[in-house]
Amino acid sequence: AKNRSTSNYGNLTAVDESPLQEDRLAVGSDDGLLHFTDDAGENWRKVSNVKGVPEKTYVNDIQYSLHDADVLYVAFNNHKMGDFKPYLYKSSDNGRTWKSISEGLPERGSVYCFAEDHVDPELLFCGTEFGVHFSVDGGKNWKELKNGLPTIAVRDMEIQRRENDLVLATFGRGFYVLDDYTPLRHIGDAMDEAQYLFPIKDGLLYIESNPLGTRGKASQGEALYTAPNPKPGVVFNFFNDVKYTTLKEERQEREKELLKEDKDIPYPSKAEIMKEDRDRDPAFVFVIKDMSGNTLAK
Numbered sequence: 001a002k003n004r005s006t007s008n009y010g011n012l013t014a015v016d017e018s019p020l021q022e023d024r025l026a027v028g029s030d031d032g033l034l035h036f037t038d039d040a041g042e043n044w045r046k047v048s049n050v051k052g053v054p055e056k057t058y059v060n061d062i063q064y065s066l067h068d069a070d071v072l073y074v075a076f077n078n079h080k081m082g083d084f085k086p087y088l089y090k091s092s093d094n095g096r097t098w099k100s101i102s103e104g105l106p107e108r109g110s111v112y113c114f115a116e117d118h119v120d121p122e123l124l125f126c127g128t129e130f131g132v133h134f135s136v137d138g139g140k141n142w143k144e145l146k147n148g149l150p151t152i153a154v155r156d157m158e159i160q161r162r163e164n165d166l167v168l169a170t171f172g173r174g175f176y177v178l179d180d181y182t183p184l185r186h187i188g189d190a191m192d193e194a195q196y197l198f199p200i201k202d203g204l205l206y207i208e209s210n211p212l213g214t215r216g217k218a219s220q221g222e223a224l225y226t227a228p229n230p231k232p233g234v235v236f237n238f239f240n241d242v243k244y245t246t247l248k249e250e251r252q253e254r255e256k257e258l259l260k261e262d263k264d265i266p267y268p269s270k271a272e273i274m275k276e277d278r279d280r281d282p283a284f285v286f287v288i289k290d291m292s293g294n295t296l297a298k
Helices: 182-191 247-260 270-278
Strands: 012-017 025-029 034-037 045-047 058-064 072-077 087-091 111-116 124-128 131-135 143-145 154-160 165-170 175-178 195-197 238-240 295-297
Touching: 025 058, 072 111, 087 111, 124 154, 131 154, 182 195, 182 238, 247 270
Parallel strands: 012 058, 058 111, 111 154
Antiparallel strands: 012 025, 025 034, 034 045, 058 072, 072 087, 111 124, 124 131, 131 143, 154 165, 165 175, 195 238
């Protein structure tokens, strides 16, 4: 079966056209070759020696940048040769020279797919054998993106630009959607502050549709797949690096310090204990005001 079903070399496995320059195309093949054209295929330029990539490494994905016509990204995949290293590369001169942007990705986690944010060219995503990673500095550093996603091979990804959603297709035959990832565009600003409120997506008024006379999929049958819509309202995303403590926690910290110093630990009074019992857990309160400063909701 191995010899009958495995394809011969020479198949094109990835193709992309620059969204900024018509007729500029790039294709990759299963034997590690890249070809480029600026005239819709009349003339082609071959690249076969990307430094650091083993010979005949499968080209899994190739994508031009949404922000610069000369920038493109390629994901190579050499797992068929028992090599599970991530090979993600960037070119800033339309494929003439290349640099690896794989630093920080798992050492054993083949890269299958890639996406670039349509607003921030420094915000990148890649799908690997063990989930999704993102970078906010153009690929210099990567961070795993979990948020409910299982450890699974992500084979394809797309960005729904209107809603800023990241959509994934996995080897487990599942689809996953990360709703509104826009906070990732500002995560660098957030890290510079002790507290940070991310830009807030507009809340929309709408009338729920009633297809075929009722809500949801109505009488269109269970074969029609639908997913629940987000609840009406506005979502607040915030970063907090300030530790808030209760009275009890503050007392316990004082006692720990006294214990380290081998000093007597005073027993709290009845009034102190009762005050601790009545103490509320720390909480954030968002106050919503109108243009005139009147409080509408908390």
